[in-house]
Each structure stands twice: as structure tokens, then as C-alpha cells.
Amino acid sequence: MRRPEALDRVLDAARDFIADRVEAGTPPGDAARRIFDSLAGSAGVIAPGGAPPPPAYRYLPSALERARAAPEVSSLADAFAALEPELTWVWRSDSEEHGETFRDGHANAWLVGPTGLEQRSDVLVGASLLAPGIRYIDHHHPPEELYIVMSEGEWYREDRGWHAPGIGGVVYNPSDAVHAMRSGPEPLLALWLLPVGWKTGDFPRAPARDAHWMSRRPAGRSAGPKWIPDLM
Numbered sequence: 001m002r003r004p005e006a007l008d009r010v011l012d013a014a015r016d017f018i019a020d021r022v023e024a025g026t027p028p029g030d031a032a033r034r035i036f037d038s039l040a041g042s043a044g045v046i047a048p049g050g051a052p053p054p055p056a057y058r059y060l061p062s063a064l065e066r067a068r069a070a071p072e073v074s075s076l077a078d079a080f081a082a083l084e085p086e087l088t089w090v091w092r093s094d095s096e097e098h099g100e101t102f103r104d105g106h107a108n109a110w111l112v113g114p115t116g117l118e119q120r121s122d123v124l125v126g127a128s129l130l131a132p133g134i135r136y137i138d139h140h141h142p143p144e145e146l147y148i149v150m151s152e153g154e155w156y157r158e159d160r161g162w163h164a165p166g167i168g169g170v171v172y173n174p175s176d177a178v179h180a181m182r183s184g185p186e187p188l189l190a191l192w193l194l195p196v197g198w199k200t201g202d203f204p205r206a207p208a209r210d211a212h213w214m215s216r217r218p219a220g221r222s223a224g225p226k227w228i229p230d231l232m
């Protein structure tokens with residue numbers, strides 16, 4: 001399937017952005033190589049648009065305006081702004097359990113993934129938006145993760161504590177590291193990219209028991225096609 005040009009532009013801008021900032025041969029560099037090697041192959045199925053967005057979506061225009069004005073991320077933000085009308089913004093599926101403030105204060109969109117605009121499971125690319133003053137919940141997942149930081153805000157990793165990468169920063173989370181993020185007085189906007197890639201056999205650290213983690217349903221979560229894994 002042919003990838004829409006607007007999505008292609010975002011993925012190309014993300015690849016160039018990371019290549020400028022992350023050294024090849026390091027763990028984040030290897031993660032980036034797996035992500036973009038997979039994406040360079042054929043595109044997945046392109047999904048139709050969907051449901052109305054969570055309330056936090058109202059902060060997207062101001063977050064995008066700031067990102068587009070920041071030289072470090074302006075070309076990526078321009079490409080993202082062009083793609084954004086095609087995206088479906090969603091809640092984290094367990095957000096009801098974390099209170100109204102969190103539920104209404106965050107929105108996630110999948111660009112590439114099982115429920116993404118481009119539907120595939122070997123690479124996951126998405127965006128997260130936080131309203132001002134929101135702390136995202138601690139979470140972890142088997143694939144490593146790269147964030148492209150497109151706003152002010154702070155990131156947490158269990159072995160590092162909190163830090164503020166600044167607009168244009170890259171955050172790397174190793175496999176299964178507990179991590180989170182939080183916004184200050186301004187909304188937080190970030191792109192995240194995860195190389196799943198296990199089916200290609202180039203993810204030797206992923207234990208076999210995790211090979212189907214994307215289709216595992218946590219206890220107590222209702223079954224059905226609506227359930228999607230909580231990566232973000």
C-alpha cells in the first residue's frame with residue numbers, strides 16, 4: 001500500500017531529526033535504525049479517520065504553534081501539522097482508572113501501529129499531548145522507545161529521575177524501563193517511536209514470552225476489538 005505523502009513527510013522529518021542527534025551504534029542509534037529500516041519497506045494498511053478527540057485536544061493548536069516557532073523542531077512540526085487532520089486522538093484505554101484530571105488532560109494519536117493511520121505491528125509511531133499541569137502515569141513496555149520532544153516539559157525514567165530535555169531533545173527508554181512525563185504551565189507535545197521488530201529476528205533481548213505482548217490482554221480489561229495495548 002502507498003503511504004500518504006503527509007505521513008511520509010513526518011516520518012522522514014523524524015528520521016532526519018534523530019539522525020542529527022543520536023549516534024549510530026549506541027542503543028538509541030540502534031533503536032532508530034530498526035525503526036527506520038522497517039518503515040523504509042512497504043507501508044501498512046491505511047486506516048480511515050475516526051471518533052471525536054479527548055478534551056486535551058484543545059491544547060494542540062497552542063502546542064503546535066510553539067513547536068513550529070522553535071527552529072529545532074519546526075520542520076517536523078510543520079509536517080506534523082499537515083498530517084494531524086488525518087489522525088485519530090484517543091485516551092489511554094485504562095484512563096478511567098487514573099482520575100478525571102488525567103483522563104481529560106491527555107490525548108494520544110497513533111501514526112503507525114496496530115490501530116494507527118498506517119496499520120502494522122513491527123514499528124509503532126505516535127504522538128502524545130498533555131494539557132498544562134498534567135503528569136502522565138508511570139508505564140513500561142518491552143520495546144525500547146525514542147521520544148522526540150516538541151515542547152517544554154519533563155521526562156521521568158526510573159534510573160534517572162526527572163529531567164527536562166527541552167524542545168528538540170531526544171529521550172531514550174530501554175526495554176521495560178518505567179517512565180513517564182509531565183507538563184508544566186504549557187502543554188506538552190512529543191512524538192514517540194518504538195521498534196518492535198521481533199518478527200524479523202533482530203531483537204535478541206526480547207524474551208520469547210513477550211513475543212505476543214501486543215495481543216495480551218491485562219486481567220480485568222474487557223475483551224473485544226476495541227482493546228489496544230497501552231504503550232503510551
Ligand SMILES: [Fe+2]
Pocket residue numbers: 139140141145179231232
Ligand atoms: Fe512509553
